[in-house]
Amino acid sequence: MADAALSTPTATPTPAPIPLRHLLPWAVFGLLLAALAIYFVGAEQGATSLIGGHWVHEFTHDGRHLLGFPCH
Amino acid sequence: MSARTLLVRGMLVGVAAGLLAYLFATAFGESPVNSAIAFEAAHTPPGDHDPELVSRTVQSTLGLAAAVVVYGAALGGIVALVFAVVYGRLGRLAARPTALLVAAAGFVAVELVPFLIYPANPPAVGSSETIGRRTALYFTMIGITVAAGIGATLLGRNLTARLGTWNAALIAAATFVAVVAAGAALLPAVDEVPADFPATVLWRFRLASVGTQLVLWTTIGLLFGALTERGERRRTGALRSAPPG
Numbered sequence: 001m002a003d004a005a006l007s008t009p010t011a012t013p014t015p016a017p018i019p020l021r022h023l024l025p026w027a028v029f030g031l032l033l034a035a036l037a038i039y040f041v042g043a044e045q046g047a048t049s050l051i052g053g054h055w056v057h058e059f060t061h062d063g064r065h066l067l068g069f070p071c072h
Numbered sequence: 073m074s075a076r077t078l079l080v081r082g083m084l085v086g087v088a089a090g091l092l093a094y095l096f097a098t099a100f101g102e103s104p105v106n107s108a109i110a111f112e113a114a115h116t117p118p119g120d121h122d123p124e125l126v127s128r129t130v131q132s133t134l135g136l137a138a139a140v141v142v143y144g145a146a147l148g149g150i151v152a153l154v155f156a157v158v159y160g161r162l163g164r165l166a167a168r169p170t171a172l173l174v175a176a177a178g179f180v181a182v183e184l185v186p187f188l189i190y191p192a193n194p195p196a197v198g199s200s201e202t203i204g205r206r207t208a209l210y211f212t213m214i215g216i217t218v219a220a221g222i223g224a225t226l227l228g229r230n231l232t233a234r235l236g237t238w239n240a241a242l243i244a245a246a247t248f249v250a251v252v253a254a255g256a257a258l259l260p261a262v263d264e265v266p267a268d269f270p271a272t273v274l275w276r277f278r279l280a281s282v283g284t285q286l287v288l289w290t291t292i293g294l295l296f297g298a299l300t301e302r303g304e305r306r307r308t309g310a311l312r313s314a315p316p317g
Contacts, residue, residue, distance in 0.1 A: 014160065014163075014164040015159055015160040015164070015166070015167070015304075016160055017159060017160030017161050018073065018074070018075055018156050018157075018159070018160070020157070022074070022075055023075045023153075023156055023157060026075035026076055026079050026153070026156075027075070027153050027156075027157075029079075030079045030149045030150070030152070030153050031149075031150065031153065033146070033149060034146035034147070034149045034150050035146075037142050037143065037145065037146040038143060038146050040142070041139045041142050041143045041146075042143070043207055046203055046207060047203050047204045047206075047207035047208070048204075053125075054122075054125055055125055055126065058124075058125045058126040058131065058135075059126050059130070059131065059134075059135040059138070059139075060135055060138070060139040061126070061131045061135060061195075062097075062101070062102070062105055062131050062132050062135060062136040062139070063097075063135065063136045063137075063138070063139020063140050063143065064139060065105060065192065065193070065194055065195060065277075065281075066097045066101040066105070066136070066140075066192070066277075066280060066281050066284050067139065067140065067143055067192075067281070067284065067285065068183065068186075068187055068191075068192035068210075068281050068282075068285065069192075069207075069210070070190075070193070070198065070203060070206035070207045070210050071193070071195070071198070071203075072195065072198055072199075072200050072203060
């Protein structure tokens with residue numbers, strides 16, 4: 001980090017941003033995937049349940065507690 | 073640099089970070105979790121135990137690893153997407169510091185502040201009747217901190233030209249703290265720790281919980297930044313040595 005801050009502007013040209021238009025489909029896809037993953041790790045068979053039973057809850061039990069999600 | 077490359081890289085970095093966080097959670101988190109389960113068992117009337125679907129051994133090894141790795145991959149993907157939006161739009165900050173900044177901001181907004189308001193609880197703390205309410209409150213708090221973080225960042229960016237980076241960042245940070253404090257004050261408190269639950273176990277559990285998250289976010293920020301900067305250098309190097317055409 002220090003060398004980036006100290007180097008001259010010519011050595012670090014302003015990076016070209018990715019156009020938001022190109023980003024949008026990947027952002028939608030990635031966020032959906034992430035939301036689904038976090039839901040199954042953090043909340044399925046806890047506050048709400050898509051699949052019945054307690055297997056997902058028990059399997060992710062320790063991770064759910066230690067990652068800070070409300071459990072039980 | 074394409075959004076697709078960044079997303080895939082972020083998720084893979086998240087898997088690596090998840091494995092490290094799993095080691096940390098095993099070393100520091102499992103002991104307080106087991107103490108809490110022992111407390112729970114001692115306070116449950118005999119015959120009232122639920123049948124065990126997944127053994128404690130699987131829960132504390134494969135289950136914990138799977139949960140943390142999947143969660144890590146999700147966080148890595150989110151960090152990569154935020155990086156893709158922010159990179160080149162926050163002054164001339166290079167890839168490594170940008171990635172670390174995104175991960176640090178994510179840790180504060182998604183984990184640390186919600187944790188301070190609604191801290192993680194070990195087994196035996198929290199009644200099953202209030203799980204819906206507690207989950208809703210926790211995610212509401214995350215929503216408030218993330219919205220406040222995005223708002224404060226946009227505010228700071230708009231003020232930079234007029235006030236300079238330092239003052240603009242201070243005002244943005246103060247706005248974030250004010251909005252989050254107001255939100256936390258309005259939301260109801262959760263008070264469900266049993267009176268005789270050992271305070272040391274609770275403290276060790278909560279410390280292990282933030283520690284696991286800190287390992288996760290730090291690894292994602294550092295590793296994603298390093299790989300992206302290396303990728304960028306290779307790309308620009310290749311462009312210079314082989315002119316298009």
